[in-house]
Amino acid sequence: MRTTLNLNEIVAQWLSECDILPSTARDYERKLALWFRWLSAAGVDTRSPERRHVVEYKQYLQREGRSLLTVNSLVTVVKLFYGFCERRGYCDNIAAGIRSSRRRSGYSKLPLTAEQARRLLESIDTTIVIGRRDRLMLSLMLFNGLRTCEVERIDLGDFAEREGEPVxxxxxxxxxxKNEIVVLHPDTVERLAEYVADRPWNASAPLFISHKPGCDNRLVRQTIGRIVKQRLACIGLSHPKLSAHSLRHTFGALMVEQGVDIETVKDMMGHSDTRTTRIYVEMAQQRKLLHHSPSRAVGNLILSDLNRTDD
Structure with missing residues (x-):
């Protein structure tokens, strides 16, 4: 680095100039810390890495089994940081031209079937507070298609009634x-009442918290994702394409299967463009072809004609 500023100061300067949400800034800082940690572990001076080290870091992430989305995200943050450093004259952009990994066709996450979703909810022991928390959390994701970041942001004061409907x-x-509302299923309303029954009321307090002794911190999206993965594993659903986001995909795909029009699905999912929503139409069509494939009807027709000829 051609500056007397230390790395923490440079990172803080970079983040302060990024036009991003505070949560995104924290995510950038966390991902950049992983890069510096890898450099240290590899015996590389964190102030003077070379281009080959970025390539080696990318290859390391791939060998670790990180998803293509994760690898691209981590490397992109490194590229953004060194692009800033070059503009400031602190160092050359050692990550310039490093290509993102090519994503394979297909969906990054799979939805659950309605039966799998039911088993998931029924598997949770709601006689304990952690079970009541997780049952409510998964219900919001399955019945309303909420993302993990949206679940993380829920406060106790975000619930209300509008024209007699719980929202x-x-x-x-x-x-x-928080300028959008979703209508709550009666079961969710019941689970909410059970979970917060013993909580002191504070409108700005987080809904979902850690229940470890002496700890009532807000659950962050990474923890929420880990909880969902654990709950899925408990019913035998362990697959790289099954995650917390699968619950959101479940909501979208099941709406399409129930005949909900695409404009309504778009609004329910919080999409700004129906092109994004098309993924759920494709998911529903693939599932329809899987269980009601026209190839069976064609095969039966051919075989029936063959049987008549044999007669």
Missing amino acids: LAVQRKGRTE
């Missing part, structure tokens, strides 16, 4: 305000 104010991904 939740949601801060969507990339938004700064």
